[in-house]
Amino acid sequence: MSLAASPTEVLREAPEALDLSGVTKRFRGLVALRDVSFGVREGAIHGVIGPNGSGKTTLFNVVNGLYPIDGGTVRVFGRDVTGWPPWRLARLGVSRTFQNLRLFGRMTVLEQVLVALDPAAVQNAWRYVAAPRASARRERRLREEALEILRQFELEGAADELATSLPYGHQRRVELARAIASRPRLLLLDEPAAGLTPGEVEVLAAQVAEIRRKGVTVVLIDHNMAMVMNLCDRVTVLSEGRVLTEGTPGEVAHDPEVVRVYLGSEAEP
Amino acid sequence: MTLTTVLQTIIGGLGMGSVYGMVAIGFSIVYRAMGLVNFGHTDVLMIGAYFMATLLLTAKLPFVLAILLSAVATGVLGLLFERVLRPLEGKDLNLMLIGTIGFGILLEAVAILVWGSVGTAVPIPPSIHPFRVGSVVILPYYLVIMAVGALCVALLHLFMTRVKLGIAMQAAAMDPPIARAMGVNVARCNALAFALGSAIAAVAGGLVGPLLYVSPAMGASVGIKGFAAAILGGLGSMPGAIVGGLLFGLIESFAASRFSAYTDVIAFAVFTVVMLVRPTGIFGEQTVDRA
Numbered sequence: 001m002s003l004a005a006s007p008t009e010v011l012r013e014a015p016e017a018l019d020l021s022g023v024t025k026r027f028r029g030l031v032a033l034r035d036v037s038f039g040v041r042e043g044a045i046h047g048v049i050g051p052n053g054s055g056k057t058t059l060f061n062v063v064n065g066l067y068p069i070d071g072g073t074v075r076v077f078g079r080d081v082t083g084w085p086p087w088r089l090a091r092l093g094v095s096r097t098f099q100n101l102r103l104f105g106r107m108t109v110l111e112q113v114l115v116a117l118d119p120a121a122v123q124n125a126w127r128y129v130a131a132p133r134a135s136a137r138r139e140r141r142l143r144e145e146a147l148e149i150l151r152q153f154e155l156e157g158a159a160d161e162l163a164t165s166l167p168y169g170h171q172r173r174v175e176l177a178r179a180i181a182s183r184p185r186l187l188l189l190d191e192p193a194a195g196l197t198p199g200e201v202e203v204l205a206a207q208v209a210e211i212r213r214k215g216v217t218v219v220l221i222d223h224n225m226a227m228v229m230n231l232c233d234r235v236t237v238l239s240e241g242r243v244l245t246e247g248t249p250g251e252v253a254h255d256p257e258v259v260r261v262y263l264g265s266e267a268e269p
Numbered sequence: 270m271t272l273t274t275v276l277q278t279i280i281g282g283l284g285m286g287s288v289y290g291m292v293a294i295g296f297s298i299v300y301r302a303m304g305l306v307n308f309g310h311t312d313v314l315m316i317g318a319y320f321m322a323t324l325l326l327t328a329k330l331p332f333v334l335a336i337l338l339s340a341v342a343t344g345v346l347g348l349l350f351e352r353v354l355r356p357l358e359g360k361d362l363n364l365m366l367i368g369t370i371g372f373g374i375l376l377e378a379v380a381i382l383v384w385g386s387v388g389t390a391v392p393i394p395p396s397i398h399p400f401r402v403g404s405v406v407i408l409p410y411y412l413v414i415m416a417v418g419a420l421c422v423a424l425l426h427l428f429m430t431r432v433k434l435g436i437a438m439q440a441a442a443m444d445p446p447i448a449r450a451m452g453v454n455v456a457r458c459n460a461l462a463f464a465l466g467s468a469i470a471a472v473a474g475g476l477v478g479p480l481l482y483v484s485p486a487m488g489a490s491v492g493i494k495g496f497a498a499a500i501l502g503g504l505g506s507m508p509g510a511i512v513g514g515l516l517f518g519l520i521e522s523f524a525a526s527r528f529s530a531y532t533d534v535i536a537f538a539v540f541t542v543v544m545l546v547r548p549t550g551i552f553g554e555q556t557v558d559r560a
Contacts, residue, residue, distance in 0.1 A: 064450055065449075066446055066449070066450060085449065086446070086449040086450045086452075087449045087450075087451075087452050087453055087454045087455070090449075090450065090451060090452030091452055095450075095451075095452075096450055098447070102444060102447045104439070104440050104443045104444055104447070104448075105443050105444070106443065107436075107439065107440070107443070111436050111439075114433055114436050115433075115436055115437050115440040115448065115451050115453065116451040116452060117433065118433075128428075128432065128434070135432075139431065139432055139433060142433050178451065182451060182452050
């Protein structure tokens with residue numbers, strides 16, 4: 001299964017969708033990210049791997065604006081977005097999923113998608129009063145768009161069900177649908193394969209490849225090495241908050257340092 | 270008690286109950302959005318009643334227009350209220366609580382400066398005459414209050430469930446960080462919650478004005494019953510606010526019909542007993558804890 005069909009040579013020429021330089025994050029005494037720098041070319045699927053606690057999710061939270069940054073700069077599509085609030089980043093085209101499934105508790109599947117849909121055009125509340133008919137038309141259009149996205153992820157049958165009442169694999173899909181609904185240009189996926197069956201992982205991999213084919217740059221954190229190695233053009237390895245190494249999946253897999261941090265320190269002399 | 274008085278008591282209770290319900294919705298919508306009890310809300314109601322009274326008596330506007338304009342003006346006041354509190358958001362809930370009390374005191378002081386400490390009587394629109402159904406004399410003004418209250422609730426419900434912005438507001442209330450990550454401007458949603466609650470409070474204040482006296486102290490009397498209604502139904506729950514309001518109105522109305530001097534004592538005694546039996550209120554399933 002060769003899903004990473006896009007030629008790496010072309011990607012090398014592409015402008016950078018995400019450019020991190022010297023990103024540092026501290027939690028009181030603990031340094032969670034130390035001087036992390038790497039870039040992701042537009043149109044790439046870029047993997048971020050590393051042992052638990054190496055700072056992968058923290059990195060997403062900093063890029064996404066959920067955590068304030070303590071040092072360094074984050075550039076998205078060439079713009080310096082260091083310190084931007086998450087909702088502004090969302091409107092610039094940055095979207096994400098969460099490691100531990102964060103769906104809205106008492107909301108239907110359709111509503112979850114509606115929340116994220118069209119964030120650049122959240123209307124001024126006045127317009128609902130000033131132009132009720134245009135607003136109603138817009139609401140109908142948004143609903144149709146939401147249903148269309150659900151169809152893409154084969155969730156249209158569950159549109160009016162409470163998202164949290166669905167089976168786990170479906171909830172993961174709702175989260176991905178919600179992340180796609182904001183029409184992102186840069187999508188951060190935090191362990192999307194966690195807890196999925198091998199069959200579901202295959203469907204997920206195909207969906208991620210399809211998302212990239214539509215021009216979305218994807219950054220992927222996952223522990224499922226087979227999926228990461230198959231999908232990603234390049235992989236960055238984090239260890240204890242630093243970049244250990246970066247390269248193509250093949251290069252990274254054979255790096256002795258990477259083997260060491262993954263297998264523990266017995267390999268050390 | 271004859272059937273006639275029972276019917277009149279029920280209608281009066283549901284009428285006042287609609288007012289309490291509308292006030293309770295304002296408490297609940299802000300509580301849901303920010304985990305904050307807005308103690309200034311009672312005085313927002315009072316300001317809304319004064320706006321309405323001024324537009325009606327001084328500017329001689331028609332009743333409906335006066336209420337609508339007052340709701341808009343008070344909604345803007347709600348936006349201002351949230352803007353004043355915003356620097357404290359997510360930092361210190363206790364300071365925000367004190368801030369809401371302070372804002373309420375400020376509103377009361379402004380009302381005394383502008384309109385004086387003596388209240389104003391507002392007439393019931395003359396087009397609304399009492400009428401008889403059999404032997405029952407019905408004061409239709411109570412029915413008007415109920416209808417307007419129901420209309421407010423229906424519009425709010427439509428907005429919160431059918432409109433993208435309303436759904437975004439719900440998302441912002443359920444899980445603020447995730448809503449932000451999805452592109453929702455949570456601070457704006459909070460401001461909108463304040464504005465909607467304040468506008469509905471102004472409608473409630475405008476409607477109740479003719480039944481009571483519009484005075485700087487009316488926030489403390491009507492508003493506190495709206496707060497009790499919100500607690501009774503389950504703070505943060507919209508159906509709870511409505512049921513709590515109607516229930517409190519009925520309790521008060523029946524208490525008044527039997528022991529008029531002790532109305533408030535009895536109403537709040539019943540309230541206390543209900544709270545002892547069910548501390549989360551009728552529809553309150555959990556206590557939201559967000560600091």
